[in-house]
Amino acid sequence: MTAIRSTEKMPNDRKDVITPAQCRAGRGLVRMSQEQLAEAAEVGEKTIADFERESGRQLHIRTLRALRAALEAAGVEIIPENGGGEGVRLKKDRPKEADVI
Numbered sequence: 659m660t661a662i663r664s665t666e667k668m669p670n671d672r673k674d675v676i677t678p679a680q681c682r683a684g685r686g687l688v689r690m691s692q693e694q695l696a697e698a699a700e701v702g703e704k705t706i707a708d709f710e711r712e713s714g715r716q717l718h719i720r721t722l723r724a725l726r727a728a729l730e731a732a733g734v735e736i737i738p739e740n741g742g743g744e745g746v747r748l749k750k751d752r753p754k755e756a757d758v759i
Contacts, residue, residue, distance in 0.1 A: 675722035676729070676736055677744055678712045684734040684746045698728035 676684075685695055692710070696703040701721055708715040709725070726736055733752025737745040 674726065675719060676726040678710050680736055680744060680746050681706070681725055681729070682710045684729040684732075684736070687734055687746060687748055688729070688732045688752075690729075690732055695725065695728055698731065699724040701725070 681695075684690075685692070690698075692703050692706045696706050699706075699721075701724060705715075705717065705721065706725070709717055729746075730736065730749075731753075733749050735747050735749045737747060
């Protein structure tokens, strides 16, 4: 299984994953704790803490995809690097906050 270091640039064929900064910002937008994201993505809370801290720990692509999917389900839109920098924003049709947390 291919792994990617959290500090590495996302390869072009891995645009369906997420960066540590996008993860932190996305959680902030929907007021989601690391614990809540861990539960939603079915990964360990330490995995998220290490990833967001950019500890150099390698995460499997499937873990990065699970984090992204959980944030997207909560109403976060992941914006890929497109010349203006990667980012996140709230989806227009996001679920109500009470439905997410």
